[in-house]
Amino acid sequence: MATIPYPPAPELGRYADDPVDKPAAVSSAAAEPSPVSSSTASHAAKGSSDGDIEDWDSTVLSSSFTAKAPRKIYILHNDATGQTIVIDKSTLLGRKPSMDVPEGAKAEKVEDPTRTTSRNHAAISIDQNGTLWIEDYGSLNGTYIIRDGQEAQVLKGKPRELDAPATLRIGDQFFQLTERQ
Incomplete structure (x- = not known):
């Protein structure tokens, strides 16, 4: 040939x-x-x-080349503080997060009157396949995923896959993670 x-x-x-x-x-x-x-x-x-x-x-x-898969948008809502954070791209969460984040990501301040959230506490990322991940950044009070009454700690340097709906505990702040419809 x-x-x-x-x-x-x-x-x-x-x-x-x-x-x-x-x-x-x-x-x-x-x-x-x-x-x-x-x-x-x-x-x-x-x-x-x-x-x-x-x-x-x-x-x-x-159209098979130009049509993009629908983007998923997630909502983190804290009933105690009334705070809502939109997760539409990879997001660094913290009490006073660094604004020096990579292009295509963002930083969001977590309202925390008890100061149990670290400055750069955790990050929620969306990979190329649309899968949601959470990673703790060595926070003092931890990051947890709560399902069926059981807390699973997210360890520093060990990202965990995250599915919505879920409850997240960031320090002592509880957030409901849902997918925006």
Whole structure:
């Protein structure tokens, strides 16, 4: 079976936004038929005065490539303080959490009148598959998942998978974790 070679890269100056110090010379390749459609070529020549993307080549991905899985959003609610925290991306929780979090994550302050929540107490993360995880950051008073009346401690450095609905104890603050419908 013969392999098909990759087509050569277009010569510099082919597109209007190419960085070129001098005009591109016309090569013998220019006399050959171009893989770019004539409507694209005329569009590139006239620029983007109509607000379209300059190098649009009329290729449209099928919906299976462009359709994204629905994003899940979770709610943490504390009845005692009335605080509600929206978990729509990976979230660092604490009494005074560091605002220096990675791009795509956020920090949320836990209202804690008893001061049993550590500054950077725990994090709830959502992985690429949409699975929810919780990890304790070495807090003094711990992080627990409560199911059927049983507390399971989340240990430092040992993320645990988390399913909603659940009850979380962060320090001595109890939060109900639910999925937003």
